[in-house]
Amino acid sequence: MSLQRFTVIQNSDFNLYNRWLSGESIDPLLQQRQDVGFNSPRIWTAFNIPLIGRLIPREHPDFYRRVPEFMDYVAGYGMYPEWTAFTGPYGGIFDNQAEMIAHWERLDDALNGCTNLLDLEAINEGDNAPNAGVPLDKLRRPTNKNASHGSAVQDAPPMQPVWDVAGHRPGSSQEWRKVGHNPMADVADVFNVPSWCNETVRRPDNDSSWEHAFDAAASATLLCSGSCFHSPSGKNSTLFIGRELQLAQAWTAGARSVPLEYQAGSYRHRSDLENDQILRAYSRVLSDGRECVVTIRY
Amino acid sequence: MSTYTLIIFPTPLDAVCVLQHDTGGWTLTGTPAVHQSGRPGQAFAIPEGTPNSNGARLTISHPTYKDTVDQRAVVLLNDGTIPWPFGPEQSAAFAADDFILQKPNTSLPRLVVQGKVIMQDVK
Numbered sequence: 001m002s003l004q005r006f007t008v009i010q011n012s013d014f015n016l017y018n019r020w021l022s023g024e025s026i027d028p029l030l031q032q033r034q035d036v037g038f039n040s041p042r043i044w045t046a047f048n049i050p051l052i053g054r055l056i057p058r059e060h061p062d063f064y065r066r067v068p069e070f071m072d073y074v075a076g077y078g079m080y081p082e083w084t085a086f087t088g089p090y091g092g093i094f095d096n097q098a099e100m101i102a103h104w105e106r107l108d109d110a111l112n113g114c115t116n117l118l119d120l121e122a123i124n125e126g127d128n129a130p131n132a133g134v135p136l137d138k139l140r141r142p143t144n145k146n147a148s149h150g151s152a153v154q155d156a157p158p159m160q161p162v163w164d165v166a167g168h169r170p171g172s173s174q175e176w177r178k179v180g181h182n183p184m185a186d187v188a189d190v191f192n193v194p195s196w197c198n199e200t201v202r203r204p205d206n207d208s209s210w211e212h213a214f215d216a217a218a219s220a221t222l223l224c225s226g227s228c229f230h231s232p233s234g235k236n237s238t239l240f241i242g243r244e245l246q247l248a249q250a251w252t253a254g255a256r257s258v259p260l261e262y263q264a265g266s267y268r269h270r271s272d273l274e275n276d277q278i279l280r281a282y283s284r285v286l287s288d289g290r291e292c293v294v295t296i297r298y
Numbered sequence: 299m300s301t302y303t304l305i306i307f308p309t310p311l312d313a314v315c316v317l318q319h320d321t322g323g324w325t326l327t328g329t330p331a332v333h334q335s336g337r338p339g340q341a342f343a344i345p346e347g348t349p350n351s352n353g354a355r356l357t358i359s360h361p362t363y364k365d366t367v368d369q370r371a372v373v374l375l376n377d378g379t380i381p382w383p384f385g386p387e388q389s390a391a392f393a394a395d396d397f398i399l400q401k402p403n404t405s406l407p408r409l410v411v412q413g414k415v416i417m418q419d420v421k
């Protein structure tokens with residue numbers, strides 16, 4: 001085994017599998033995501049939500065059978081998808097818990113052997129009200145693949161027991177300074193697993209700052225296992241345009257601005273560098289003394 | 299009016315197959331059909347009056363496949379004026395009717411968890 005460092009440079013693409021499964025060409029979308037610099041679409045699997053789309057597994061007889069074909073397809077664009085099984089509400093999608101468990105196990109089976117899987121995530125914000133009734137304690141833990149038991153609402157610990165990796169949601173106040181720091185401090189250091197914010201403040205409608213996008217992603221590469229760019233076009237999987245595209249580019253530029261070797265360094269909060277321009281300064285220091293500093297601007 | 303039936307076998311079966319004749323003045327889109335051998339494919343109903351042994355362009359594509367087919371060939375019609383199959387005794391002809399789109403053959407290194415970080419297993 002020869003290992004190379006990796007960071008998740010993710011974008012929401014909730015509706016991506018639905019579009020492909022319905023016969024749409026997703027090549028322009030994948031090409032754009034790859035050109036911008038992303039390496040991981042976050043894909044939802046069962047939903048009927050305005051502004052996202054409609055994907056009801058039982059309406060597609062080949063829903064599970066074609067998962068490996070899809071994975072091969074997006075591998076051609078260097079993509080490591082994260083698949084999220086449950087993203088409530090569930091009216092008209094699953095009639096009972098047995099159907100939910102079957103969905104989970106069939107997804108798990110379908111992803112066996114797919115080398116470009118980032119992880120199979122059980123649930124998005126598992127303690128959020130629309131997810132009531134999902135039998136998280138009855139879902140088998142996947143083997144031979146990275147799996148997440150699921151994220152929680154803002155500032156809450158992930159679904160437990162924590163599996164191989166875990167998504168996180170930091171609080172929304174000054175969120176961009178927490179995108180890298182809080183998955184490290186609140187999840188990775190606590191549960192000893194890789195963690196990243198797999199949903200962040202939606203851009204540009206809730207934060208249109210280029211600096212915030214760049215700094216959030218840079219700090220995530222340095223401090224945790226990566227980050228996710230969240231946006232309106234990512235929800236329903238359409239092309240980024242205008243300010244949204246600029247912020248996506250800022251995000252990936254920030255994520256790729258930090259050499260991955262610094263993941264191995266010791267964490268420091270460089271409060272000595274903070275001032276009325278710099279909200280936070282974080283660094284990691286390697287054993288040979290070299291230091292990488294990321295600043296979070298106001 | 300009778301037509302000539304041309305059956306081809308694309309993979310996937312629901313690929314969009316379009317045949318454009320050079321001199322016949324028509325462009326046809328394949329429709330689902332089953333060959334007399336039992337193999338499913340797509341059929342083109344070539345209109346009567348189409349000049350025999352003239353060229354045509356066949357394109358095949360599918361929204362979820364990266365590859366496409368864009369191939370020229372001669373369309374031979376069994377109108378009784380030429381021996382069938384396509385030539386005199388001992389001659390040979392290449393009549394392509396089997397078109398398979400190639401899926402991208404890309405395999406990415408598996409991601410493995412090492413403590414609090416994710417690594418690529420590049421072997």
